[in-house]
Amino acid sequence: xxxxxxxxxxxxxxxxxxxxxxxxxxxxxxxxxxxxxxxxxxxxxxxxxxxxxxxxxxxxxxxxxxxxxxxxxxxxxxxxxxxxxxxxxxxxxxxxxxxxxxxxxxxxxxxxxxxxxxx
Amino acid sequence: xxxxxxxxxxxxxxxxxxxxxxxxxxxxxxxxxxxxxxxxxxxxxxxxxxxxxxxxxxxxxxxxxxxxxxxxxxxxxxxxxxxxxxxxxxxxxxxxxxxxxxxxxxxxxxxx
Numbered sequence: 001x002x003x004x005x006x007x008x009x010x011x012x013x014x015x016x017x018x019x020x021x022x023x024x025x026x027x028x029x030x031x032x033x034x035x036x037x038x039x040x041x042x043x044x045x046x047x048x049x050x051x052x053x054x055x056x057x058x059x060x061x062x063x064x065x066x067x068x069x070x071x072x073x074x075x076x077x078x079x080x081x082x083x084x085x086x087x088x089x090x091x092x093x094x095x096x097x098x099x100x101x102x103x104x105x106x107x108x109x110x111x112x113x114x115x116x117x118x119x
Numbered sequence: 120x121x122x123x124x125x126x127x128x129x130x131x132x133x134x135x136x137x138x139x140x141x142x143x144x145x146x147x148x149x150x151x152x153x154x155x156x157x158x159x160x161x162x163x164x165x166x167x168x169x170x171x172x173x174x175x176x177x178x179x180x181x182x183x184x185x186x187x188x189x190x191x192x193x194x195x196x197x198x199x200x201x202x203x204x205x206x207x208x209x210x211x212x213x214x215x216x217x218x219x220x221x222x223x224x225x226x227x228x229x230x231x
Contacts, residue, residue, distance in 0.1 A: 031217060042123075042207050042221025043163065056218060091162055097217070106151045106211035106219055110162040 004111030018080035025094030035091040089113045125222035138195040142208030151211035198229040
């Protein structure tokens with residue numbers, strides 16, 4: 001079974017430039033997550049989708065970040081414009097969600113991540 | 120107080136020893152508990168989960184949960200150099216189903 005796919009793996013941009021990350025979750029996983037991970041820290045949730053619906057985006061800096069999951073499968077996270085402090089690893093994860101039942105809802109599987117460097 | 124706290128480490132043990140990794144959490148309503156392993160430059164990999172008080176064993180790994188003390192631990196028996204990684208504790212609340220709260224991780228080194 002294929003895991004979570006992310007692209008690109010690495011991205012280097014100048015500040016104020018836009019950038020986009022793409023994620024394709026594990027087949028059959030209805031819930032998709034975008035996390036940000038800074039060096040030496042645990043992942044922090046940016047946004048969670050249940051199918052096409054963003055159900056938890058309280059941590060997403062909406063002035064510059066946006067995300068979409070139009071068909072309930074793959075997703076795109078965008079930053080415009082990027083700032084120096086956005087340099088981090090952006091992780092996508094997926095889980096069965098409600099279809100998994102109970103606590104297994106939270107069994108999340110991560111993609112390889114995109115390492116963003118803003119110069 | 121952070122949602123999830125882990126002993127900061129780094130933790131260094133010899134090959135063959137037992138490594139003990141600890142985690143405490145602040146929300147008494149937490150219901151699901153996970154341990155992820157993260158190798159340097161890689162993404163987190165789910166290795167254990169536990170939902171009920173007590174011990175759960177999977178090979179060389181044992182997760183222990185004590186909800187009264189708000190404490191979860193991971194024991195790695197017969198530690199191997201390949202176990203050297205950062206171990207992340209993650210907690211799921213009942214009130215915010217679907218969101219995991221991660222600790223900052225404990226770096227483990229197993230030396231031959």
